[in-house]
Amino acid sequence: MPVDHPRATASSRRLRSWRRRALAAALLATTTAIILTCAIPYLFFSPPPTLVSFHPSFNSSRDASQRVSLPAPLVSLPKPLSPPPTRRSSDVKFAGNDHLKIRCSIVADLPAMSPDEQLLYARLEIENPENAPLDSEDADDELYAPLFRNVSVFRRSYQLMEKILKIYIYPDGKRPIFHTPNLRGIYASEGWFLKLMEENKKFVVKDPTKAHLFYLPYSSRQLELAIYIPESHDLKPLSHFLKDYVNNISSKYPFWNRTKGADHFLVACHDWGPYTTTAHEEFRKNTMKALCNADVSEGIFVRGKDVSLPETTIRTPRKPLRFLGGRPVSQRSILAFFAGNMHGRVRPVLLKYWEKDKDMRIYGPLPNRVAREMSYIHHMKTSRFCICPMGYEVNSPRIVEAIYYECVPVIIADNFVPPLDEVLDWNAFSVIIAEKDIPKMKEILLGISLRKYVSMHDNVKRLQKHFLWHNKPEKYDLFHMILHSLWFNRLNQVQLQQ
Numbered sequence: 001m002p003v004d005h006p007r008a009t010a011s012s013r014r015l016r017s018w019r020r021r022a023l024a025a026a027l028l029a030t031t032t033a034i035i036l037t038c039a040i041p042y043l044f045f046s047p048p049p050t051l052v053s054f055h056p057s058f059n060s061s062r063d064a065s066q067r068v069s070l071p072a073p074l075v076s077l078p079k080p081l082s083p084p085p086t087r088r089s090s091d092v093k094f095a096g097n098d099h100l101k102i103r104c105s106i107v108a109d110l111p112a113m114s115p116d117e118q119l120l121y122a123r124l125e126i127e128n129p130e131n132a133p134l135d136s137e138d139a140d141d142e143l144y145a146p147l148f149r150n151v152s153v154f155r156r157s158y159q160l161m162e163k164i165l166k167i168y169i170y171p172d173g174k175r176p177i178f179h180t181p182n183l184r185g186i187y188a189s190e191g192w193f194l195k196l197m198e199e200n201k202k203f204v205v206k207d208p209t210k211a212h213l214f215y216l217p218y219s220s221r222q223l224e225l226a227i228y229i230p231e232s233h234d235l236k237p238l239s240h241f242l243k244d245y246v247n248n249i250s251s252k253y254p255f256w257n258r259t260k261g262a263d264h265f266l267v268a269c270h271d272w273g274p275y276t277t278t279a280h281e282e283f284r285k286n287t288m289k290a291l292c293n294a295d296v297s298e299g300i301f302v303r304g305k306d307v308s309l310p311e312t313t314i315r316t317p318r319k320p321l322r323f324l325g326g327r328p329v330s331q332r333s334i335l336a337f338f339a340g341n342m343h344g345r346v347r348p349v350l351l352k353y354w355e356k357d358k359d360m361r362i363y364g365p366l367p368n369r370v371a372r373e374m375s376y377i378h379h380m381k382t383s384r385f386c387i388c389p390m391g392y393e394v395n396s397p398r399i400v401e402a403i404y405y406e407c408v409p410v411i412i413a414d415n416f417v418p419p420l421d422e423v424l425d426w427n428a429f430s431v432i433i434a435e436k437d438i439p440k441m442k443e444i445l446l447g448i449s450l451r452k453y454v455s456m457h458d459n460v461k462r463l464q465k466h467f468l469w470h471n472k473p474e475k476y477d478l479f480h481m482i483l484h485s486l487w488f489n490r491l492n493q494v495q496l497q498q
């Protein structure tokens with residue numbers, strides 16, 4: 001910037017002030033154009049601003065006919081005087097992709113909004129099909145559309161999450177039940193999420209008044225280890241402990257009572273995760289739960305509100321991606337593989353029908369004579385299909401193992417909501433068989449053409465990156481996918497609270 005010259009002549013001063021005015025006028029014109037561009041979808045293409053219907057492709061469970069009222073239009077702007085030009089030609093172009101950000105930040109002025117207004121803004125942005133051009137321009141080719149229910153909705157929602165979402169982690173709660181991630185074994189996903197969330201700088205805020213979501217940072221596995229009395233078959237002490245905790249934070253802070261816990265969430269992979277929430281009514285009903293045990297038949301997990309948490313078995317926490325990968329289709333000679341204990345109602349039926357089949361390897365616990373020849377993991381790497389029957393509970397660590405070893409998972413667990421079901425299209429890369437159809441399992445698997453199988457196998461490989469833990473989280477990895485599902489489901493709920 002030129003410094004003011006004390007000896008400047010009157011004419012040069014006039015020239016400078018003229019320039020400033022011209023610049024201001026140009027800015028004003030540009031801003032108006034941008035505002036009109038941004039306003040058009042709201043003014044002309046969206047339903048009346050006080051009534052928003054759920055877009056059928058947005059929800060995962062809600063009745064599409066359900067309508068809810070919005071408190072007020074998010075952005076109220078004057079109607080343009082002339083008829084709007086067509087959308088594409090009206091887009092004001094700036095250098096690169098930046099016009100997207102400018103386009104909406106000017107209208108929406110996100111930082112000036114309250115967290116609730118920001119959520120409503122994000123919701124409208126995602127629901128409005130007029131926003132579709134935004135993501136084709138911003139498409140990054142990192143997402144493979146066939147894996148998703150609607151990849152444009154996912155991409156848009158993810159972008160908005162990165163831009164908007166803020167999370168408050170309650171500092172309360174003593175170790176080891178709280179703040180102590182366990183990174184190994186079959187419950188590892190709750191530990192990894194806890195660790196990566198607590199280390200996170202992008203989404204976590206110190207100031208809870210800025211938060212959209214509140215995290216209850218406990219481990220369901222540590223809760224079991226610390227409080228459960230072995231052989232007691234009594235989960236009451238665990239649920240009373242959590243009830244106490246929730247009562248503590250709801251009297252200490254104002255945030256719980258504002259939504260009765262609906263913007264609070266937990267992440268729990270232990271089978272008992274859902275059952276330990278039952279002693280506190282609001283906690284059981286309202287709090288968002290990311291659960292491995294995603295069973296809709298028990299009345300605790302609710303599709304569209306809660307998140308089916310992938311169960312990931314981590315054997316070596318320092319190298320979570322060890323052993324990843326599998327054989328190409330041509331080197332997968334076994335039709336289907338299962339080995340495991342006879343937990344629950346499904347597995348004995350599976351064995352009854354298929355243990356003796358020559359094309360498949362269906363075992364109880366993997367026999368030593370077999371394991372000496374070929375390990376469990378190697379079986380998965382060389383089979384076409386990996387059978388993932390429920391155990392005592394609906395979930396199975398085999399689903400993610402199959403994805404890691406590039407084996408197409410076959411899920412047998414009625415009432416189970418598969419992981420990240422809000423956004424993923426499980427038909428693209430898995431086979432879901434009803435429990436009653438176990439006798440027809442071989443027929444069903446052989447009925448899948450080679451061509452179809454090759455595409456499913458390819459999809460499994462492309463899906464893999466969305467199921468990986470990284471010590472430093474990467475875009476679209478498992479940490480971000482879980483976070484995104486929480487964000488997405490919160491957006492799904494948000495207007496019901498108002």
Ligand SMILES: *[C@@H]1O[C@H](CO)[C@@H](O)[C@H](O)[C@H]1NC(C)=O
Nearest residue numbers: 055057127128129150152153
């Ligand atoms: C995805 O969602 C958008 C926005 O709701 C919609 O316009 C589009 O038709 C959907 N695409 C598919 C393939 O369903």
Ligand SMILES: *[C@@H]1O[C@H](CO)[C@@H](O)[C@H](O)[C@H]1NC(C)=O
Nearest residue numbers: 173174241242244245246248
């Ligand atoms: C709740 O607060 C009480 C009183 O401060 C404390 O004794 C108790 O340990 C707390 N419970 C939990 C689960 O944090």
Ligand SMILES: *[C@@H]1O[C@H](CO)[C@@H](O)[C@H](O)[C@H]1NC(C)=O
Nearest residue numbers: 250251252253254255256257
């Ligand atoms: C929230 O509500 C509970 C139950 O009504 C009450 O005991 C508690 O004091 C309230 N918390 C705050 C911070 O006002």
Ligand SMILES: CC(=O)N[C@H]1CO[C@H](CO)[C@@H](O)[C@@H]1O
Nearest residue numbers: 056057059060061062063064
């Ligand atoms: C994408 C999706 O799952 N949409 C669902 C929304 O809710 C309706 C009604 O419950 C379902 O029919 C849709 O499948």
